[in-house]
Amino acid sequence: MRKVLIPTKLDKFAATMLSDRGYNVVLDGATPLADLVKANSDAEVLIVRSEKITPEIIDLLPQLKLIVRAGAGFNTIDIKYARKHDIDVMNTPGANSNAVAEEVVAMMLAASRHLIPADISTRKGDWEKSKFMGRELTGKTVGILGLGHIGQLLVKRLAGFEMKVLGYDPMLSPALADKLGVELTTVDRIFAESDFVSLHIPENDETRGMVNRRLFEMMKPGAMLINCARAGILNEEDLRAVKAEKKIVFCNDVYAKDAAGEKSVADIADIMLPHLGANTHEANFVAAKRAAEQTIAYFEQGITNCVVNKALPDGLDGKYQKLAYVLASLTNAYLGKDNNPNRIETSFYGELAKYAKWMTPPIAAGIAAEFAADQGPADAEHFLAETGIELVNREVDNTKHYGEAMSIDLFVGGNLIYKAGARGTITENNLMISRLNDFDQLYLEPSGHHLFVEYKDEPGVIGRIAGILGEKNINIIDIRAPQDLKSGLSLTVVKTNVEVPDMLIQKIREAVKASKAFQFTYLP
Ligand SMILES: NC(=O)c1ccc[n+]([C@@H]2O[C@H](COP(=O)([O-])OP(=O)(O)OC[C@H]3O[C@@H](n4cnc5c(N)ncnc54)[C@H](O)[C@@H]3O)[C@@H](O)[C@H]2O)c1
Numbered sequence: 231m232r233k234v235l236i237p238t239k240l241d242k243f244a245a246t247m248l249s250d251r252g253y254n255v256v257l258d259g260a261t262p263l264a265d266l267v268k269a270n271s272d273a274e275v276l277i278v279r280s281e282k283i284t285p286e287i288i289d290l291l292p293q294l295k296l297i298v299r300a301g302a303g304f305n306t307i308d309i310k311y312a313r314k315h316d317i318d319v320m321n322t323p324g325a326n327s328n329a330v331a332e333e334v335v336a337m338m339l340a341a342s343r344h345l346i347p348a349d350i351s352t353r354k355g356d357w358e359k360s361k362f363m364g365r366e367l368t369g370k371t372v373g374i375l376g377l378g379h380i381g382q383l384l385v386k387r388l389a390g391f392e393m394k395v396l397g398y399d400p401m402l403s404p405a406l407a408d409k410l411g412v413e414l415t416t417v418d419r420i421f422a423e424s425d426f427v428s429l430h431i432p433e434n435d436e437t438r439g440m441v442n443r444r445l446f447e448m449m450k451p452g453a454m455l456i457n458c459a460r461a462g463i464l465n466e467e468d469l470r471a472v473k474a475e476k477k478i479v480f481c482n483d484v485y486a487k488d489a490a491g492e493k494s495v496a497d498i499a500d501i502m503l504p505h506l507g508a509n510t511h512e513a514n515f516v517a518a519k520r521a522a523e524q525t526i527a528y529f530e531q532g533i534t535n536c537v538v539n540k541a542l543p544d545g546l547d548g549k550y551q552k553l554a555y556v557l558a559s560l561t562n563a564y565l566g567k568d569n570n571p572n573r574i575e576t577s578f579y580g581e582l583a584k585y586a587k588w589m590t591p592p593i594a595a596g597i598a599a600e601f602a603a604d605q606g607p608a609d610a611e612h613f614l615a616e617t618g619i620e621l622v623n624r625e626v627d628n629t630k631h632y633g634e635a636m637s638i639d640l641f642v643g644g645n646l647i648y649k650a651g652a653r654g655t656i657t658e659n660n661l662m663i664s665r666l667n668d669f670d671q672l673y674l675e676p677s678g679h680h681l682f683v684e685y686k687d688e689p690g691v692i693g694r695i696a697g698i699l700g701e702k703n704i705n706i707i708d709i710r711a712p713q714d715l716k717s718g719l720s721l722t723v724v725k726t727n728v729e730v731p732d733m734l735i736q737k738i739r740e741a742v743k744a745s746k747a748f749q750f751t752y753l754p
């Protein structure tokens with residue numbers, strides 16, 4: 231019986247549904263997380279809300295296969311560590327979005343009409359009608375950053391106020407924006423022209439701290455900023471610095487840590503709530519129901535569409551990532567250790583074009599041993615940018631009929647640009663390097679130890695290489711010998727049964743006056 235641990239205050243419906251289906255469920259929202267995890271170390275599934283799921287918690291659950299975040303944001307879960315341990319993490323997209331959209335409308339109205347301080351004052355016996363002069367929503371401009379489940383619902387819920395809606399979300403198609411009545415624009419224009427700005431983006435490496443002083447300084451005096459997304463996307467110090475001068479009204483639902491105690495935003499927040507966005511009976515029920523349904527579908531039907539830490543996107547065969555690694559590392563070996571690339575150009579043919587970003591981690595790993603290939607595309611892009619390597623994905627000409635193939639070219643900068651590149655594909659389920667530089671028709675299956683020797687074409691060279699290897703009892707398993715007719719160069723690639731020692735490579739280099747001689751080993 232699979233054990234499901236629900237260490238949070240989640241609607242009982244999830245526990246009931248899973249128990250009815252034969253799962254062994256422990257639902258306990260009172261015991262501290264670490265204690266509960268230690269007492270249930272045989273759990274295979276963890277269903278959580280905003281609890282922090284750290285490597286330490288994951289290490290206490292050696293049989294864990296699945297973490298379900300009953301909600302949208304999964305920044306509280308170490309999804310990379312989970313991936314390393316073969317644990318899938320999923321969220322329940324859209325389950326609580328209506329609750330958040332309604333909370334935003336409530337904040338807009340409450341702050342615009344001073345409902346909270348006016349209530350406190352009137353209860354006290356004061357009559358401060360003139361102090362609480364309000365503003366109306368109708369006809370104003372609202373700017374929405376992030377138009378996913380919540381952002382889109384917010385547009386619909388605000389429809390009655392006849393507002394002009396500006397939006398920014400790289401994933402929203404112009405057609406859908408049109409249908410929703412959203413004018414897609416830049417982040418800068420949203421901040422500069424809106425009377426109300428509402429944030430609905432996830433917190434991740436890309437968005438952390440992105441709502442900063444530069445944007446606050448653009449805001450209209452007296453405009454309202456609403457953060458029901460995540461604390462980390464907004465730079466609190468920057469807001470503090472400009473809030474008084476710009477008279478920004480700030481409504482906040484989210485904190486670095488969900489816990490009782492003083493809140494650092496207290497001095498700049500006009501309304502602050504204890505992370506109430508999803509806190510409705512309806513949202514709690516829907517999130518619980520989805521979490522249970524998704525768990526059952528995951529184990530019983532293998533449905534993984536809500537997994538957020540996939541190593542591979544649906545539809546991509548992992549062999550293509552191996553190929554990208556091999557092409558990048560072979561080309562890098564060809565350039566030699568004194569020639570560090572400063573630009574990578576890639577071409578992905580056929581269906582591979584839509585998976586281009588998933589090739590960036592293996593390419594980065596292929597040219598830099600310090601980058602681990604199991605990291606995600608954003609990590610790889612960040613690593614390349616930090617290392618000063620430009621990545622350009624070229625438009626491809628699919629009329630060449632290369633099928634699902636890829637080319638990777640590395641450039642060494644400076645005034646004199648030096649370039650090397652390789653193309654490959656998968657044939658009969660094996661990696662196949664079809665070209666290295668202008669040596670077409672290489673058709674090399676790269677597994678094992680390969681000695682690459684490039685030289686001015688002349689007869690007898692392959693025999694000399696074989697002789698030197700034979701003297702040392704090194705067995706030749708396969709030989710490829712393509713020519714580059716334009717440059718008059720030949721390339722001999724010898725697959726050997728063992729690694730060829732450096733001294734022997736040097737001997738071969740001298741014996742055949744090679745322009746290149748290096749070993750390339752790939753052990754899949
Ligand atoms: N306060 C709460 O209780 C509460 C409840 C639910 C969700 N949330 C937070 O709200 C966030 C959004 O929730 P959702 O359900 O709408 O998620 P979602 O995934 O449906 O939508 C997020 C949208 O943000 C867009 N986006 C990502 N990076 C962006 C960027 N740099 N610029 C512009 N757009 C970007 C995405 O393309 C996506 O469309 C969640 O990640 C979560 O952190 C808070």
Ligand SMILES: O=C(O)CC[C@@H](O)C(=O)O
Nearest residue numbers: 279280301302303508509
């Ligand atoms: O579970 C909650 O109450 C908060 C959930 C919310 O922040 C989310 O990202 O879904």
